Amino acid sequence: MKQHPIELLINKADTAINQEDFNTLTDIYADDAVLVIQPGMNAVGKEQIRKAFEGIASHFEHTLDVRQTGMKILETGDTALVLAKTLVSAKGHPLQERKATYVFRKDANGVWFCVIDNSYGHDLLDA
Amino acid sequence: MKQHPIELLINKADTAINQEDFNTLTDIYADDAVLVIQPGMNAVGKEQIRKAFEGIASHFEHTLDVRQTGMKILETGDTALVLAKTLVSAKGHPLQERKATYVFRKDANGVWFCVIDNSYGHDLLDA
Known part of the structure; x- marks a missing residue:
C-alpha cells in the first residue's frame, strides 16, 4: 500500500533524530511549529x-x-491529525511507549509540515 | 482566569449536544470538518x-x-490541538471516560472552528 506523505515525513524525522541530522529534521517543521520537549516545556520555531x-x-x-x-492519520483539507504509538529507547534508560499526537499543515505548494509535535499525548493533562 | 475561546466553544458544543441543539452545534464545525463517529466510521462536513x-x-x-x-490546548498561529478528558454518560450505559483529541483552525476573521473531532483519541489505533 502506498504510504501517506505524512507517514514518510515522520519516518524521515525519526531517522534524522536517530542520526542527529538536525538540518533534515528542522526542515520538516513549520516556521512557527511547537514541540513539546517535556510536559510544561515547549520549543517554538525551528531554532x-x-x-x-x-x-x-x-x-x-x-x-x-x-x-x-x-x-493513524485523520485528514481534511490542509490539516491532518496524526495519532501514533512511539517507541523511545536509549542506553541506560527504560524503554518508553508514548501515545504521540502530531498536527501537520499543507502549504500552498502541497507540502506538509509539522506544526504541533506532542509525543506525550494526553500525559500533558496529568503533568 | 480568562478562558481560552476554544474552551468556551467546546463547552458550548457540549451544551448543544446535551440539549440536542444541532444548529448551534454544527456552527462550531468548519465546512470540511471530520468527526469520528466511532473507530472506523467518520462523518465529513456539517450535514x-x-x-x-x-x-x-x-x-x-x-x-x-x-x-x-x-x-490542554497547544496553539500556534491559526492551528490548535486540544487534548481533553471527556466524560460520556447516558441512561443504561456505563460511564465512559475518553481521551479526546480535537484540532481547531482560526479563520481570517479570527474565529476558531473545529476541523477534526476525535473523541476516541488513540483508541483508533487499537480498533
Whole structure:
C-alpha cells in the first residue's frame, strides 16, 4: 500500500533524530511549529526546536532511538491529525511507549509540515 | 482566569449536544470538518455531522450527557490541538471516560472552528 506523505515525513524525522541530522529534521517543521520537549516545556520555531533536539541527543548520550509502531492519520483539507504509538529507547534508560499526537499543515505548494509535535499525548493533562 | 475561546466553544458544543441543539452545534464545525463517529466510521462536513449527532442522540434515547473534565490546548498561529478528558454518560450505559483529541483552525476573521473531532483519541489505533 502506498504510504501517506505524512507517514514518510515522520519516518524521515525519526531517522534524522536517530542520526542527529538536525538540518533534515528542522526542515520538516513549520516556521512557527511547537514541540513539546517535556510536559510544561515547549520549543517554538525551528531554532528552538533544533536546540531542543541537540539537548535531547546530548541528554541520552547520543544513543537515542525513536520509532513509530503504529499510526493513524485523520485528514481534511490542509490539516491532518496524526495519532501514533512511539517507541523511545536509549542506553541506560527504560524503554518508553508514548501515545504521540502530531498536527501537520499543507502549504500552498502541497507540502506538509509539522506544526504541533506532542509525543506525550494526553500525559500533558496529568503533568 | 480568562478562558481560552476554544474552551468556551467546546463547552458550548457540549451544551448543544446535551440539549440536542444541532444548529448551534454544527456552527462550531468548519465546512470540511471530520468527526469520528466511532473507530472506523467518520462523518465529513456539517450535514453528515448533524445526521451523526441526531443518530447518536437517538441511540442514547435522548439521555446523553457529555462534558470535559480536563483540557490542554497547544496553539500556534491559526492551528490548535486540544487534548481533553471527556466524560460520556447516558441512561443504561456505563460511564465512559475518553481521551479526546480535537484540532481547531482560526479563520481570517479570527474565529476558531473545529476541523477534526476525535473523541476516541488513540483508541483508533487499537480498533
